[in-house]
Amino acid sequence: MRKASKVVTVIVFLFLYVPIIVLMVASFSSGTDLAIFKEFTFSRYAELFKDTNLLLLVRNSAIIAVLSTAVATILGTMAAMGIYSMKGRIRSLVMGLTNIPMTNPDIVTGVSLALMFAFTGTVLRLQTVLGFWTLLIAHITFNLPYVILNVMPRLAQMDPNLTNAALDLGCTPIKSFFKVTLHEIMPGIISGALMSFTMSLDDFVISYFVTGSGFLTLPVEIYNYTKKPIHPKLYALFSLMFIVILILMVTMNVLQARSGSAKRRLRAGKEAA
């Protein structure tokens, strides 16, 4: 049983990474066909950094990801604290609202937002509404639940006496939030923010429906690229993004491991005392 499971696990990891390896290998090939490796070259990376158009798309994606993550993290953390202090019916109603974008397929979320933006556009008699702002609104909307679902468990784990102690010792509620609560729920905020950032950076389906030709992001334009024979510098870009995301995830992991072991040490100390 256990041996069979291990074999399956190894095969699955290969299965998950073979296409990624194919793309990374192709980024060093002088040919244009993904399936055939010609000669080793770095020129795809040189071409990538000369392509101002592509770099602009990367910049657009980064702007949307940073802004939507910032707004979603602040709004979402506030919301998590608010929801946490709610009870009964209201709480489950708000959580139901949070679950809508999580259970709805991306295509429906994208279509529904696109229809609403188009509707608003005709009401306001605007030529084009789809662009930067609609994209930003959509990204904030699908990022918010990730922040909330990451922060809520941290609030639940927090010792309520900590806030009470801070208030007893003369902190104002705002001060106690910044000195105590924020510190305690920080790992949840960080992982929520990182998750939002990667989701937003990689989102294609929703962005595809809610943006116009005025403001394109990288995944949306990659879709247009893949309709024609694709230029290999995109494989170079893919490989670089793989490295960036890998670094981000390792950082997240180290942070979580540290906060985990700090907690364990604290608990061990408490038990000893």
Next chain:
Amino acid sequence: MKRKFLAAPYVVWMLLFTLVPLFIVIYFAFTDSITGAFTLNNLVSITDYATIFLRSIWLSVAATLICLIIGYPVAYTIAQCKPKTQRILHMLIMLPMCMSFLLRTLAWVALLEDTGIINNIITSLGITPLPLIRNSGAVILGMVYNYLPYMILPLYTSISKQNPRLIEAAEDLGCNKVNVFRKVILPLSLPGITSGITMVFVPAVSTFYISQKLGSPGTILVGDVIESQFKGAYNPNLGAAMSLILMILIFICIGITNHFTKNTDEEVMMS
């Protein structure tokens, strides 16, 4: 202190940008594309697409089951590792989810093509090339590849949370390995199975692009048709009606899954 009101901006935001858009989908689904008058024509004309709906459901159900069958041993194996290894493997499962799924799907085209990487290897071994692409199997493979991590992660979470003492107790009380799995581990991981099924089925049934690249005109899915109503043949009213039906279908499928796992869910909560 009224901490509740901290959630007010969020609630307003979500009402505006998730609930209102859904009502607008319903509005579009029931109105005529030209006159804007109330009509049922959009919903009636969906019957023309019944085969596409059925195909989407059957392909995504198959992909979901395959994900469950191969995802479970992976989640189980990861949960048995040392904490440090677990963290690394967990990260390696998440990593592909963050990379462009368009390019990764394109890599599968290069692997499966008639003159692709796999067929090149096969022919060099002296075997005739296989028809690996442009069929339902390739579409299912694309779905399994893209959504497998969404199955493994919730399964892993539910397995790794289990109390190892329960397994010891079952062993002490005379259960063999098969029965420990059947009577303890499997029932306790049912919440993970339910959310894994949902997290794979929902994106799989609504996907577009995968079948455009790996399938043939005969394997067009609902997502592809909806996309073309908004980006090609522009008929947003029909597209809205299809989205509405898709949402209702998903709602029913999630309901069925929850029904099958409900009783045991309560048992888990009680323990």
